[in-house]
Amino acid sequence: MAVSRTIYVLKNRKGAYHTMQQLKERILKEGKVLPGNIIKVDGFLNHRIDTKLMQDIADEFAHHFDLRQVSLILTAEASGIALATICAHRWGLPMVFAKKAKSDNIEGGLYQSDIFSYTYKKKVTLLVSNEWMKPTDHVLIIDDFMANGEAVRGLCNIVKNAGATLVGVGCAVEKGFQGGGDRLRAAGINLKSLAIIERADENGIIFREE
């Protein structure tokens, strides 16, 4: 029994290593660094979606979080939805995405949190209906890409406002040099990013060593 368990752990580690390597290799191969330290990974992560890669990422997150504890997956529109959908599907859990700003189709009874969107250079309000998050929920936040961490900070606030329990945050790609992830870690949040970019400029992309 001890032997087969060791093999299982090794296999898991190898799978994990493979996914993280795969993600990093695709960032290196297909990512583009634009002026202002903008990193474009829109060929597989946030414009064109590679759902097979998303499934591998979901399986990788499953090694880092105790999914038996989780009752709800939470993300923010728009680009987090694809990855969170695959995670929710893979794990058999419901998913809620926070809407941005006010649309007529969401009525009262909302948890909300104001964040600053660096993408759109303005304040944005994240909204979740209190129908779909309860104090009894154990929430895992999933996002595709973290820069300043504002979206995740807003989502954490919503979980807190709902009186729900935050299990952790799974993020595919983190821009480590912008500090958003480290601020969340310093606040005691269980954040796992699969690829942390430490530097991105005309010389290329460097990942943080784990």
Add this chain to the structure above:
Amino acid sequence: MAVSRTIYVLKNRKGAYHTMQQLKERILKEGKVLPGNIIKVDGFLNHRIDTKLMQDIADEFAHHFDLRQVSLILTAEASGIALATICAHRWGLPMVFAKKAKSDNIEGGLYQSDIFSYTYKKKVTLLVSNEWMKPTDHVLIIDDFMANGEAVRGLCNIVKNAGATLVGVGCAVEKGFQGGGDRLRAAGINLKSLAIIERADENGIIFREE
């Protein structure tokens, strides 16, 4: 052989019937009609996401479109992304979601189409990078909810601008009484909506007979 094929077809038809019934029953049970003929289905379709239902919807679309022809799934952010992601994953195809308005993370080389958003009561521009849609692509548009059909009209324009081929449009829920779907059908577009709502008011929701 003939017998087993008949059974297979019957089984498929039964599955199809079941999915459409299931979707209609959930709309009747969980949908809410708000003033202004707004139909809220945010408990399973466009705020909280039931990925199992999405998979059943994907399997149902697979009966209506020849997926061997399709090279790309296209949708619009934000609420179309979840269903399009499950469809793309189920069918092993890439998915692209059109972004709304201009963000700094999309550079030049864009196909775009202006639409009027009744949700936000303003003009919105749909954008797809020309890197991710080619004239050789055969595109299936997937959307969760059609009212005036503006989003799908915009997506059809983008497919046309790209010189790609439109295979069809699969939509989960259509508000038939707003005419968007019928205008697309009249324009010769192969549109399949799984639940078409013919009337929605204080007396309840009535579906169009197929």
